[in-house]
Structure formats: C-alpha cells, structure tokens
Amino acid sequence: MIKNPTQYDAVIIGAGPAGYSSAIRCAQLGLKTACIDNWQNKNGQRVLGGTHLNSGCVASVTLLESAKLYHALTHQAGKHGIHANHMTVDIPQMIQHKDDVIDALGVKIAEVFAHHQIDSIHASGKLLNAKQIEITPVDGSAPSVLEAKHIILATGSTPIKLPYAKVDNEFIIDCFAALNMHNLPKSLAIIGAGVNGLELAAIWSRLGAETILLEAQENFLSLPDQQISQEAYRIFSEQGLDMRLGARVISAKRNRNKVDVDYQDHDGAHTLKVDRLIVATGRKPNTENLVAAEANLLLDENGYIHVDEHCRTNLPGVYAIGDLNLLGPMLAHKGIEEGIYVAEQIAGQSSFINYDTLPSVIYTEPEIAWVGQTEQALKTMDIPIKVGVFPLNATARAQAIGQTEGMIKIIAHAENDALLGVHIIGAHASELIAEAVLAMEFSASSEDLARTIHAHPTLSEGFHEAALALKKISVHVPL
C-alpha cells in the first residue's frame, strides 16, 4: 500500500527484467522505491516479471525443454538402450508445468521486493510530467497521482500487429498465445523466421506439428555471423523445418477450421492451408498510453523513447530502459543491466555499461549465441582479422551427449590478436557464450584463450580448440 505518495525517491513503471532489477537496485541503494505494473496472468492473478517471464523467453525456454525431453525419448533414447514405448504428450500438462515455473519465479521477485520494502503497485502508470505519475489501479479503484524525484520507464515491448493477418488468438495467434496452445496443431505456419519465429518453431515442430516458416527476407537470420546462419539453416532443414525465404505474406484469413495464408515469392502467388498461424513479425516499444502529451517526452516515429548514452530522456530525472530505447537490441539482459546502471546513477555512484560485450542468444535446438562483431561486419570495416573454427563433433563431450551439430568460431584482430567476436551454434551455446563475454570484457587475446586450460571432456574445450584453430594448431581435428 502507498503510505505517503510524495516520499518516493524512485518510481519505476514496469516490472519486467529491466524494471524489477532497477527497483531492487534502487532499494538496495537506500532509495525509497515503488514499482508500478499492470500484468495479470490468465487466471486474473497479479504476477511480476513482465512479458519476458510470463509470455516471452522464460516461457519459451521452459516449453522447449519439455519438447526436447519428448524428442530425446522418442528419437534418441533407443541408441542408449532405453526403449520408451507408448509415449504420449499431454500438452495441457506441459503448459501447466510452464505456468508453474513462471509462477514460482514471479513469487521469487515478489519476495525480493518485499525484502527490500519496495512498494509494488498493481496499476497502469502514466507519466504526467518529470515528477508525477498517474496510477490507474487494475482493481478498478479511482486513479491517483504519485510523486517521485526520479522516474524510470521500463514498460517493455509488444508484438507488432499486421493489418493483413488479424490475430484472433484462436486460429491466427500471437507469440503469447503460441506459448499457451492446448492442442497440437497438425500443421502450423509462422510468419517471420526471426528469433521469435524460430524459437516457437523449435518447440512445436519437436512435438510433431508440421511447421512452415514464411520469411520475407531472402537472407536467413541476418543478425548472426553468416557462417553460423548458414549452418543453422542446414541443421534446421535437416530436422524437418520447412523455411521458405523471400516469401512475403500478404493476407491470412480464417476459413472454417483452417487458416488460408496467401504469400508471394519469386515464383508468384501461393496459398497455404494450415491449422494454426503464428504471427512473429517483430515487436514495438510499449509507449502507447504511457506518456501524457503535455509531458513533452521525446519519442521517435516508431514509439521508441529518445535517450542519451546514460538512458536519460529529455526530461530531467526521467529515464527509459530496456526495450523502450534504441541503445541496443531488445534483450532482457540488456534491460537488466540498464536498470542497475540507472539506479546507480540516481544514487550518485559512478557506473558503467559495456554494450560491446552484450551477448545474444537464440533459444533453438541447437542454440545460437554470439558476442562482438561478425566476420562480415569486420570485413566491411576493413579491419584485418584471423578466424578459427572448431566443429563441436570433434569434442568427446558432444559425442557423449549425442549433440554433435554445430561449431565455435573465434575472430581475432590479425595484428594485435584482440578477440573481436565469438559465434556459436551448438548444444548449450547460451551457457558457453559466457566464457567469451568474460574474455572480451577482460580484453583477452586469442592467445589467452589458447593458453587457458579447459576441462576435458567438456563442450567448452571447443573454445580452446577454436583458439588453437586460429593458429592452425588444433589438436582434435586434422590440420
């Protein structure tokens, strides 16, 4: 409950990863803090954690683990001498398990909030000016105004709606509904083979849905290093994913119990008939209804909030973090770091964020992860480089766990040997990339990695080997 609204040093709007991290750090630093959030789960209950926890990456990664388990039991257990007969999939139970994981994590955030005496307000917040926020409680009670010395906007992002593929969340569904399907569709199309589309495809195709990705761009996955993207395309194709590139969807409509999807590619116009269609065509910042016009907060034409390199908006004492600004990609861990960074600035500490060592992860199977620059970008910048690539199938551990697909690629400066980029496709890439992030954060060279002893047999040996490959002295592959 709000005791004295005028007392707050910091008020955060949004309790996703950026917002809750910021609130916790503000409170740790002795600031009187409130966090406003309007999320309710499908049972109408309040849950902290925002989109990322409730309908984004955490939900997606949890379902993918279930799908991987099923796939391993049905496709891989046999060669271990384990015969799992009469396997069935109970999708509602799988969804329930995902919800239980989310609920448990939401409760943990609430416990940390309570421990730090953060006032957690279940309401929609609207910035009125640099010092005031209007709050409209979710329970329908009367709006009121909060005052704060510092305001941190952290309302995240929301899926972009397409006028030609209207989401009804029954047949044409958004990414949130795609993580809550209670029946396995026989056929599934996804508009967009971006990060979201591929992650959802990894789940539902593994459970048995015949999955087609329709991607307008000619290039597959333009963000990662292209060698990794090509390898991903090859692996996912072999797994049975039907990825149609240069395929622009122009219309999608429900037709009885199916969806008709019209798209165009080089060969002309086509129509697909599928059981369900997922729209995964990107996200936009959640700034609608966040700011009163008279607040004069600067936004760009796409709704992103203008900030300087310290996440400061044009209004003194007002910050925008996470998906709301354009300081980096829409990633939860980027938001978390910005949340902490802003709290420390407010408390008068000197703080720092290094966007150059921000890792990116795509939670497919195998996973894709990278940090730093791609080979293509470095060549465009005329930076002299040397490259070492190590195939993960040459590590004993990859063979032991039966996940031999993928590679680790290290790019270093040709003259001073500084690490410039590390790119992975393979099992546990999301965990493996942490070593590369740390190495780059500490300005390591490829020689440093090559001289670092890695445990054997592990997947992380791939780093050691890729660094050796860069000097053409790999141990476990022929020179």
Ligand code: NAD
């Ligand atoms: P995206 O922009 O990565 O991909 C959307 C794709 O849809 C694009 O490739 C685009 O060409 C395609 N597209 C758009 N209109 C189309 C049409 N009519 N027909 C065919 N294709 C069409 O968007 P996303 O995957 O929704 O992700 C949004 C943001 O959220 C990104 O910043 C992403 O990094 C982030 N995200 C991150 C994670 C993670 O960290 N693992 C997971 C999900 C999302």
